[in-house]
Amino acid sequence: MSFAEEDSEDDLPPGWEERVTVDGSVYYANHLTKNTQWTHPRTGRKKKVAGSLPFGWERVVSPSGKVVYVNHEDESTTFTDPRLAFAIEEKEHIHDFRQRFDASSTALAILVGQDLSGKTAIITGANAGIGFETARSLAKHGCSIVFACRSLVAAEEAIDRIRKNERLTVADNCLAIHLDLGSLASVVQFANTIKSKFKQIDMLILNAGVFGLPYTRTLDGLETTFQVNHLSQFYLTLLLDPLLVPGSRVVVVSSESHRFATLTLNNLTSLSLSPEAQSHYWDMRAYNNSKLCNVLFARQLSKKLQNRGISVASLHPGNMVCTNISRNWWLYKLLFTIVRPFTKSLQQAAATTVYCATAPELTGVTGVYFNNCFPCKESDTAQNDEMATLLWNISVAMIRQILGDHAPGLENQEISNDY
Incomplete structure (x- = not known):
């Protein structure tokens, strides 16, 4: 490039x-x-x-x-x-573009001059933190936003904050719909609701994530960090695939933490199909591994959608941004508070997400990992196509194991049995 x-x-x-x-x-x-x-x-x-x-x-x-x-x-x-x-x-080559923004840029600065009227964005975890700033910024420029959140009360409160603080009536285009990423059944229900209300999706922003959780299992019996950060949002994308059209963009919020993942071709199957036993569990390793899954998923998805004119990007929003993601342990709260003066603001942290979702110069660009609103080389493991394919197959198999062989959205997912 x-x-x-x-x-x-x-x-x-x-x-x-x-x-x-x-x-x-x-x-x-x-x-x-x-x-x-x-x-x-x-x-x-x-x-x-x-x-x-x-x-x-x-x-x-x-x-x-x-x-x-x-x-x-x-x-x-x-x-x-x-x-x-x-x-x-105008570019001679699709991957030739100048850097217009950097680490200090804000989401609203990315959007200056853009009119997103008539566009629809679905944002998971839009009620707080980076997701909220992403939603607020896009809505301020005319985009219709679906707040896909576990707590409808929190989502409605977030929309109300937009209604009170913005001059324009941007909140009129905001809609809260329940989505619990700890339940594959909830993912199916959410997707069905979206299909009944919208004919197409212009931006699917997979922003939600958990961090620092002790070992817990979801309603589906899976390790929570893996399911919430990867598997459920993987499944959500497959379910909403029929609403993606040429020009749509799928944006996967990952992290530089993916570089510290321990997943390999040799342990990916056992780690994912049989989540780590509680005695061997470490929350940071679980988080790092889930963030690697995000980048691998985006890589494989971009290959599957590129012939349809749909762009896929993964990204790092910023280091230790002060959000509620650190709420699960007092030590993480303390560390995030100490480094707060040296990290990005929420508006700056949302900038790369908004850039990947809207920047005109990224039209046709797919399968790229971004940091500070600019392409960045991901880890060697994240560039492993065999790993990406294996993770895709494992993810499909896990969903079928929970919801059955005829789980919706997986009709065209053919995988071998020898992975």
């Missing part, structure tokens, strides 16, 4: 002006020669902008015939098409 250099040559020479057509094509006018051209006079590259105006803007023709652009959030006006501020260079 190659990356272009930083933007330092994009300033126009004296006498030049950047303009845009109604359909979003950028062109350049030379006031000295009275000529126009489609390519940037310095870089020689072409640019495009989104066909629609940024969320909250309107194009108005004045009585004198002049075109004026109105920002209805603050009622400011300008004669310059606001889309120009967010023009994206």
Whole structure:
């Protein structure tokens, strides 16, 4: 994968002006020669902008015939098409793009200029922490959000916070639906509810996760961290697959902790099909392994969906971000509190998720792991296609073992019996 250099040559020479057509094509006018051209006079590259105006803007023709652009959030006006501020260079290769954001960028900064009206996003664990900031930021730009949460009370309270704190009535497009990732039956029920309410999903953001849990088992008899962080969200994706359309994006929130996983081809089967016995259990190892499963799942899913024009990405949101994820042990709470001044804010932690879900330059990019809004090389184990395939097969087998051979969503999942 190659990356272009930083933007330092994009300033126009004296006498030049950047303009845009109604359909979003950028062109350049030379006031000295009275000529126009489609390519940037310095870089020689072409640019495009989104066909629609940024969320909250309107194009108005004045009585004198002049075109004026109105920002209805603050009622400011300008004669310059606001889309120009967010023009994206046309790429020669799909994986060539410049780094526009970094670790200090916020989710709202990622979304500046974007209009997500008419888009639908499902976000697991959207009631708090990074998931809430992801939901709030997308909703603020017109996106309809499904809060997929175990506690409907907490989800409704989160939506109410959006309703009270945002000027625009963004909360009107927010919907809370119960989803308990500790129960495969709940996953099926949630998926059926989604299918009855929506015809397509534009963004499926698998954000929910648990950390630092003592050894516990779910209603399905599986180790909780593995099922909540991986298996149930794996199954949710398969169930919602019919609603994914060309241009949809699946975003899997993983962690740099995946680099410390202990899973191998030799122990993956026994570890997953027979979760670690309580006497050998360590919460950090369980978490690290589940985060490796996230990256492996995203890798395999991207291969299965790439011919349908559906993009898949996995990502690291930030190190030890201060959220409720550390609530399960006082020592973790203390550690997260101590490092809080040196870690990302929730808005910064949500940035890479929002970037993967919405960035125009990522159209067609799939199977990539991101950190700080930029592609990052995952661990060697996470790049192992044999591991990814094995994990997929094991996951399907576990679901069938619990729900039966005719479990919904698995009709086309053919796996061998010798894994």
